[in-house]
Amino acid sequence: MSDDDPTAVPVTGRAALRADCANCFGLCCVALTLTRSADFAINKDAGTPCRNLADDFRCGIHTRLRSEGFSGCTVYDCFGAGQKVSQETYAGRDWRTAAGTAQQMFQVFPVMRQLHELLWYLTEALTLPAATSLYAGLRDALETTERLTRLPADELAGLDVSAHRDGAAALLLRAGELERATVPRRSRRGGRGADLIGARLEGADLRGAELRGAYLIAADLRGADLRRAEVIGADFRDADLSGADLTGALFLTQAQLNAAKGNAATKLPDSLTRPPHWQPSSRKPVTGR
Missing domain, CATH: 2.160.20.80 (E3 ubiquitin-protein ligase SopA)
Structure with missing residues (x-):
């Protein structure tokens, strides 16, 4: 679609595909399961807040995560899904003050993360000079993925991302092959x-x-x-x-x-x-x- 098309879906820019913890309700600290290991010092079930999560949704040991045994937390990246769910899908209503949203929000978050990771790859593929023959398909996949991120919470919670992701993966595979083929020897x-x-x-x-x-x-x-x-x-x-x-x-x-x-x-x-x-x-x- 052209930039002048009024039906075009606004596409999330690369900056919005980076985690912005200040605008997230600590979703990765609650929604995900932690298994005690070299990466995490504790066991934690999905839906249970981490013991280090403060009242303001910040990590109480953020500067000491590695020394305290939580190196896995420093590796994790939500691709901006946290702030998208917090500020757009739920319009700033957090799971503490709007308790009825908690269970659903924790289901939506990992779905949104998968979609945002896919947006990251598709956005990059559209910058690869050797993949121009795939641009139309990549743009369609990008726009479809963007539409999915804007679904209502109840639809996102039950969304099966697999089929959509598999179709996009074939495009990404081909884009990578075309770009690598330009490297001499x-x-x-x-x-x-x-x-x-x-x-x-x-x-x-x-x-x-x-x-x-x-x-x-x-x-x-x-x-x-x-x-x-x-x-x-x-x-x-x-x-x-x-x-x-x-x-x-x-x-x-x-x-x-x-x-x-x-x-x-x-x-x-x-x-x-x-x-x-x-x-x-x-x-x-x-x-x-």
Whole structure:
């Protein structure tokens, strides 16, 4: 649809797809289940407020989450679903003062998160020069997803996102393939769902690699070149990205960066931010790719 079409659905911008905790009712601290592990210090059922949630919906240990055993909280990203549900779907009515909304709101939140994550990927796909042949389909998928985010709460609570997500996933897969194909002598390392747990990839040339759904847990990626590598769904938990180049990495998310290690020398896309727990650069990036 053109910008002048009065029936066009307003599309959420990238800025609104980032978490804004100040405008959320602490939904991730209530709606989600926590399982005691290295990531969470407690067990908590979905619908039960975390013991650290303050009266103003802020985290009482926000600056100490990692030291207090809640590193999983610093990794999680709602893609802006929290403020969308809080301020738009429920028009600023919080689950404490409007208690009748609580159960439904906690059902709506994870649905909205899935939709907002999809909006993030579709928005990026529409910026890929090699995917122009897919733009019409991508725009339709984006607009449909946007419409779904604006459904009334009762419809959102019962929405099955799977079928819609699967259709969009096929477009995203093709968009990634087209963009990676533009990389001369692209890397053949990895592969969809590749097991690269603990892999020694320091200084590796991974330009244009397919790392969709790859397991990169604790991988050594210091100084690696990940430009135009497709990383949608890749697991970067404890991967060392110090000095790595992630500019132009396809479908990279803030949650993936939050789960990894890195430093001031790590190069990031403009749309993402350097996690506060990353360390200052203590060594020169690896060269000689």
